[in-house]
Amino acid sequence: MTNPTSPVRVRYAPSPTGIPHIGNIRTALFCWVLAQQTKGEFIVRIEDTDRSRYDADAEKAIFESLDWLGLTWDEGPGKGGPVGPYVQSERQQTYIEAAHRLVESGHAYFDDTTPEQLHALRERQRAAKQPPRYDGRGRHRSTEEIEESRQAGLPITIRLKVPEFGSVSFNDAVRGKITFELKELDDFVILKSDEMPTYHLAHILDDKAMGITHVIRGDEWISSTPRHLLIHQALEIEPPEYVHVPLILGKDKSKLSKRHGATSALEYRDQGFLADAVFNFMCLLGWSPGDDTEVMTREEIVRRFSIDRINDSPATFDVEKLEWMNGVYIRNMSEDELIEHLLPFMERSEADGGLPDTVERPIDQVYLKKLIPLVHERLKLLSEGTETLDFFFADNVYPAAEDLPGRNMDMAMTETALEAALSLCNSVTSFEPEHLEAEYRALAEKIEMKPGQLFSPIRVATTGKAFAPPLFDTMAAIGQERCIERIENALSIVRSAASTSAE
RNA sequence: GGCCCCGUCGUCCAGCGGUUAGGACGCAGCCCUUUCAAGGCUGAGACCGGAGUUCGAUUCUCCGCGGGGCUACCA
Numbered sequence: 130m131t132n133p134t135s136p137v138r139v140r141y142a143p144s145p146t147g148i149p150h151i152g153n154i155r156t157a158l159f160c161w162v163l164a165q166q167t168k169g170e171f172i173v174r175i176e177d178t179d180r181s182r183y184d185a186d187a188e189k190a191i192f193e194s195l196d197w198l199g200l201t202w203d204e205g206p207g208k209g210g211p212v213g214p215y216v217q218s219e220r221q222q223t224y225i226e227a228a229h230r231l232v233e234s235g236h237a238y239f240d241d242t243t244p245e246q247l248h249a250l251r252e253r254q255r256a257a258k259q260p261p262r263y264d265g266r267g268r269h270r271s272t273e274e275i276e277e278s279r280q281a282g283l284p285i286t287i288r289l290k291v292p293e294f295g296s297v298s299f300n301d302a303v304r305g306k307i308t309f310e311l312k313e314l315d316d317f318v319i320l321k322s323d324e325m326p327t328y329h330l331a332h333i334l335d336d337k338a339m340g341i342t343h344v345i346r347g348d349e350w351i352s353s354t355p356r357h358l359l360i361h362q363a364l365e366i367e368p369p370e371y372v373h374v375p376l377i378l379g380k381d382k383s384k385l386s387k388r389h390g391a392t393s394a395l396e397y398r399d400q401g402f403l404a405d406a407v408f409n410f411m412c413l414l415g416w417s418p419g420d421d422t423e424v425m426t427r428e429e430i431v432r433r434f435s436i437d438r439i440n441d442s443p444a445t446f447d448v449e450k451l452e453w454m455n456g457v458y459i460r461n462m463s464e465d466e467l468i469e470h471l472l473p474f475m476e477r478s479e480a481d482g483g484l485p486d487t488v489e490r491p492i493d494q495v496y497l498k499k500l501i502p503l504v505h506e507r508l509k510l511l512s513e514g515t516e517t518l519d520f521f522f523a524d525n526v527y528p529a530a531e532d533l534p535g536r537n538m539d540m541a542m543t544e545t546a547l548e549a550a551l552s553l554c555n556s557v558t559s560f561e562p563e564h565l566e567a568e569y570r571a572l573a574e575k576i577e578m579k580p581g582q583l584f585s586p587i588r589v590a591t592t593g594k595a596f597a598p599p600l601f602d603t604m605a606a607i608g609q610e611r612c613i614e615r616i617e618n619a620l621s622i623v624r625s626a627a628s629t630s631a632e
Numbered sequence: 633g634g635c636c637c638c639g640u641c642g643u644c645c646a647g648c649g650g651u652u653a654g655g656a657c658g659c660a661g662c663c664c665u666u667u668c669a670a671g672g673c674u675g676a677g678a679c680c681g682g683a684g685u686u687c688g689a690u691u692c693u694c695c696g697c698g699g700g701g702c703u704a705c706c707a
Contacts (some may be wrong), residue, residue: 144707179706244705251704260634261703286705304637313635313703321705328707352636352702375638382699410644413656417645421655440645443700447643450657460670506670535667566666573666584666596668 132435133370136169137342141195141202142332144176145188150392151446152347152377152385154194155411159374159439160345161200162412165431172339173205175216176332178325194394198404199427204339212339217331224326227334227364228287228319236363237289237319240267241278262315263288284322289359291316297355302343302372303439309355317356329353333360336369345372348443349384372436375415375443382445389446401474401512402451406458410451414444424457456509464501468494471514484515488522496521500606503598517598521606525618526593530626533619535585542578544623546586549576551616560609562601569601590619 141157143149157173164171173195177183195202204210214220231237242250242263251261267288279285291314298308319330326334336344351373361368379389386392397407409425417440418425418433425433459467476490477483484492497518504517520526534543553572557565573583588600591612597603604612 142707146707176707182706240705247705255633258633262634284705288705307636309636315703318705323705325705327705332707347701348637349701349707353707354636373637376700378700380643384701413644415644419646421646423645423656442638444645445643447657450644453657456670504669507668509669569666579666581666588667594668598668600666 132437133163133167133343136167137163138170138172138340139164139343139345140172140174140336140339140341141200142174142176142335142346143191144179144182144328145184145191146179146182147184147187147387148190148393148395149187149194150385150387151394151397151407151411152392154198154394155377155414156345156347156374157195157200158198158408158411159372159416159434161202162431162434163343163345163436164203166434169342170203171200172210172341173202173208173215174335174339175206176328177216177218178321178328178331180218180323180325190393190395197398198394198408217326217335220331220335221325223334223338224331225320225324228326228330231289231319231363232287234363235290237287238267238316239270239275240286240288240316240318241270241275241283242267242286243283263317265316268316286318286322287320288316289319289356289363291356291359297358299354299358299368299371301351301354302370302436303375304351304373304441307351307354309352311355314355314359319360329356330360333357333364333366337364337366341369343370343372345374348373348376372439375440377414378443378445380445385446392446397451401510401514402455403458403470403511406451406455409458410454414446415440424454452509459508459511460506464498464505467501467505467508468497470511471497474511475514475518482512482515484519484522487524492522503602503606507598520592520594520597521603523593525611526591526615528589528593528619528622530622532595533586533589533623535582538582538585540623540627542582543586544620544627545576546578546583547590547616547620547623550583550587550590551613551620554609554613554616557609560605562599562605565601565604586619587616591615 139160141160143153143157161171163169175188175191177188192207202208204212205215228237232239247263250264254261268290275285292311295311296308297311298306300306317329318327320326335341354371354373358368377385379385379392381389394407398404405427408427409423409430412425412430412434413423416434416438419438462470472492472494474482475484475492479486500518500521504514507517508514530540533547534540538546549572550569553568557568559565569583569587570580573580576583584600585595587604588597589595591600591604591607607615
């Protein structure tokens with residue numbers, strides 16, 4: 130199907146039973162994009178009809194995830210709108226009324242079968258190698274019998290009467306025509322015994338009341354769509370367009386869930402991923418613009434998105450590619466933007482991955498700004514700012530002796546290198562990077578070492594790390610005084626290692 | 633088990649009857665280079681299988697096989 134040209138009304142209708150994972154959030158993303166493209170409305174509705182599984186933290190995480198990704202909603206909780214409330218538990222009465230109306234019109238009936246009886250029935254079917262399904266026994270209960278059960282305190286549900294023969298089919302926007310045989314379906318519950326509706330009933334009533342034009346949801350709903358069609362028929366209303374998007378799978382190829390590690394958008398935020406990168410990346414999971422373009426702005430995605438380019442097959446989430454894309458987004462940022470994003474991570478407590486607690490907060494932004502060019506293109510995650518920059522802020526660094534020698538160097542050679550480096554560091558007249566480089570290259574030649582051999586111990590001595598930004602820029606940023614201190618420090622580490630091994 | 637969906641490099645995506653099957657991530661090598669990145673170049677790497685249809689199938693159909701989803705008074 131081609132994209133709608135008139136404004137759509139689409140909704141993201143999560144149920145607050147767990148932290149929403151990215152597979153789930155991605156459908157919200159597609160909804161949002163389509164709403165933007167058609168100048169329609171994106172609606173958020175909370176489906177909290179399962180009171181036993183309700184989780185307030187999950188509900189909070191839903192809104193936080195949407196906020197973080199910039200998926201602003203036009204109508205919904207906290208926002209209001211003309212067809213609210215946007216929380217199902219607050220709409221209970223409409224579901225009850227509709228369910229009763231369906232009973233009156235003969236499309237549904239009261240059922241007093243207990244959970245125990247249902248369980249026993251399934252056991253029997255399983256034993257007989259029959260598919261487990263409700264046998265429709267409630268169809269034959271009289272009004273009096275139901276009333277008796279009600280008086281006796283038995284749980285009463287309302288089930289939809291599913292025709293025994295025939296078939297239903299619908300045209301899915303991404304998969305085409307899908308048909309189901311009615312004989313495969315049993316009479317399913319539409320109103321639970323606590324008078325809360327099931328998803329099947331509730332979402333249809335709400336989507337209708339809210340004027341939803343396109344139901345964009347995960348693949349896992351395809352098999353219950355015939356039920357939804359049946360309810361539409363019984364209610365004599367037109368179903369919306371169905372857009373079933375493929376699932377996102379974990380590494381083991383099963384539907385994404387908690388056991389797949391980081392799966393919530395919020396976890397990615399906390400790990401130092403950028404919302405724009407995650408947005409971009411997730412759009413590409415199950416959709417592509419049709420050419421090789423991958424890095425796209427939101428505007429470009431909104432402009433180019435189309436339902437008929439949504440993929441048929443499920444995608445596996447690949448964090449490594451996300452990390453690469455995050456790096457691209459970081460590199461495309463201005464220095465000031467990067468600082469703004471980096472600060473919250475660096476200013477966290479040391480235990481939470483921030484700079485050492487001994488470093489004064491707030492962080493010296495003027496100094497930080499000087500350092501950014503040295504690390505900008507090296508960062509993949511915002512959280513890496515700390516380890517990439519910590520030695521610039523620390524008073525001193527304490528490398529291990531065995532880390533100080535460069536390739537093909539022994540301790541004696543390392544000591545020689547550091548001694549020469551220290552002496553030059555003391556006497557050098559300018560601490561500008563270019564000047565330092567010239568001086569140190571000359572020094573290498575003088576002491577008959579390869580530049581790399583001389584530079585390696587200095588790098589480790591001044592940064593505490595074998596991998597660091599360009600040496601002379603780094604030294605200049607650290608400053609002459611601290612460089613001298615650090616090289617002296619490294620020298621004593623080497624010497625004490627030498628004397629220890631000599632004994 | 634039944635029903636439904638899906639099946640192109642390890643992963644994401646392109647291909648929509650005729651291509652040396654393309655790009656990206658990752659991987660390997662080379663270049664650049666004081667390390668690490670970034671960047672450039674090169675390379676390895678895929679049409680699940682079998683029947684059809686067709687002059688010709690990765691592409692269409694069917695059957696297998698494989699994976700996934702659903703099979704609740706959960707969504």
